[in-house]
Amino acid sequence: MIRVFHYLELERKLLTSGGIGVATQNQRKAMTLAGITAVGKGEAHDVVHLCTVGPKSFAYAKLAKHKGTPLVMSTHTTAEDFKGSFAMSDTAAPSLRKYLKTFYSMADVLIAPTQYTADLIRSYGLTNRIEVVSNGIDMSLFTGLKQRREDYRKKYGLEGTVVYSVGHVFLKKGLETFVNVARTSDVPFVWFGRVYNGAHSAKTDDVLKSAPPNVRFTGWVEDAIACHAAGDVFLFPTHNENQGIVLLEAAACGRAAVVRDIPVFNGWKSCIRADDDQTFAKQVAALVKDASKRSRRGAAMKREVRAHSLESVGKKLAAIYESLV
Structure with missing residues (x-):
């Protein structure tokens, strides 16, 4: 059975609010249904799957690359989706795009929830493998x-x-x-x-x-x-x-x-x-x-x-x- 370190930065806050939290919960439920074990920090794992793009996630990405552990990333965050949210978000979006290109480039596989997002991420100049997988719905x-x-x-x-x-x-x-x-x-x-x-x-x-x-x-x-x-x-x-x-x-x-x-x-x-x-x-x-x-x-x-x-x-x-x- 494959064991996946499925990491959501700021989990306590994000897991109960907003789309990223719902998507993360849905992925974990879906993994269980498919016989995949989601594990936490410090537990043995075969794959690292990062759900967010913060500094701790960046550190885990670098560590996975150093150890040669397969790295998967969900592309919930894009510069385009960030615009029009908080104050100064439009000003910060270009810098976020540059960061995301660097961050996402480390992944062996990027997971996009729609073909639209896959195409958008590809437009950043990324050459990684990108797979489209819905965020899902728990009926x-x-x-x-x-x-x-x-x-x-x-x-x-x-x-x-x-x-x-x-x-x-x-x-x-x-x-x-x-x-x-x-x-x-x-x-x-x-x-x-x-x-x-x-x-x-x-x-x-x-x-x-x-x-x-x-x-x-x-x-x-x-x-x-x-x-x-x-x-x-x-x-x-x-x-x-x-x-x-x-x-x-x-x-x-x-x-x-x-x-x-x-x-x-x-x-x-x-x-x-x-x-x-x-x-x-x-x-x-x-x-x-x-x-x-x-x-x-x-x-x-x-x-x-x-x-x-x-x-x-x-x-x-x-x-x-x-x-x-």
């Missing part, structure tokens, strides 16, 4: 959705058809579009996710302050799946993603989704796409008005997300590890 977590819907709608005082988004409140996630579309509607628009007061840009503050009365930002939420259960139309106008785990979650809950027409979503057939605020508003309004259309689209999303099962992810990871030992 076993999507139970009791009716009760979770009732609980969260009661908790946040939600009634009627709710347009919603889930995730960190950043400009890059399409915050401006979300607010602008809400102005064209009289139904509730709810963004479930943390607002980084004091750490985001002045423009983010301006957009938040300008939001109409039907928009609500909940702040941090404990149960992301319950957020999807509570909502009805998933509005995801993000400008850049490496995959977008929240879209997988929305699909697993059977929610109709309106997404920005960007390359990372090219593999999806059941999403509704839009490329400007006017089109977003039109598509959202159509779903709000037509419950039957929401149901059909949501069912198609749920069928499509099955391709991202942990069983499928585990088989692909096992094949990669086995090819290196």
